[in-house]
Amino acid sequence: MRAFVGTGFEELAMKWFAVVVTLVVCAALFVARAARAAELPEEGKPAPGFSLPDQNGRLHTLQDYHGKWLVLYFYPKDDTPACTQEACAFRDDMNQITELGAQVVGISVDDTDSHAEFAKKYHLPFPLLADKTTETADRYGALMNLWIIKVARRYTFLIDPQGNIGKVYLSVETSRHSKQIIDDLIKLTAKS
Numbered sequence: 001m002r003a004f005v006g007t008g009f010e011e012l013a014m015k016w017f018a019v020v021v022t023l024v025v026c027a028a029l030f031v032a033r034a035a036r037a038a039e040l041p042e043e044g045k046p047a048p049g050f051s052l053p054d055q056n057g058r059l060h061t062l063q064d065y066h067g068k069w070l071v072l073y074f075y076p077k078d079d080t081p082a083c084t085q086e087a088c089a090f091r092d093d094m095n096q097i098t099e100l101g102a103q104v105v106g107i108s109v110d111d112t113d114s115h116a117e118f119a120k121k122y123h124l125p126f127p128l129l130a131d132k133t134t135e136t137a138d139r140y141g142a143l144m145n146l147w148i149i150k151v152a153r154r155y156t157f158l159i160d161p162q163g164n165i166g167k168v169y170l171s172v173e174t175s176r177h178s179k180q181i182i183d184d185l186i187k188l189t190a191k192s
Helices: 002-035 081-092 094-099 112-122 135-139 177-191
Strands: 051-053 059-061 069-074 102-108 128-130 143-146 149-152 156-159 165-169
Touching (some): 051 128, 069 081, 069 177, 081 094, 081 112, 094 177, 102 149, 165 177
Parallel strands (some): 069 102, 102 128
Antiparallel strands (some): 069 156, 156 165
């Protein structure tokens, strides 16, 4: 009887071990896939093109901003605390940004209806583009793909008047990001 009990326990332990190993491997693959992003556009290189609708259904392309600086910022979700803080800071600093010859455009994977509500609620005076296919976020290396959920990472790209990447921001502090953009625009426009 003792040999039978030992064998049953060993079989059960081996099955549990196999389950745990499988879960660990799946979790590692999940984290690796979520962490993987497409290659980021390099500073000085042409910015990836896009053609996306804004909160009013109007299409915007990269070419529409040729001749101006473009603050192209990706954000995860409309009407969430950090995304609202970032958008409202851009709104509040819009005069300074436009005086420096720049336009602000936000992009997330939310739809145009969500963008329209968000823009209206916070009186956002700039376009919010709906990247429903997630292709643009992916081309900018800003897509976080969590299998069931896809969101844009909080990345910003400062694009120069010729359509090249002037500066890349991968670590964004939402409360002061627009001020950081203004400071960098002052430096970059002084060089040109």
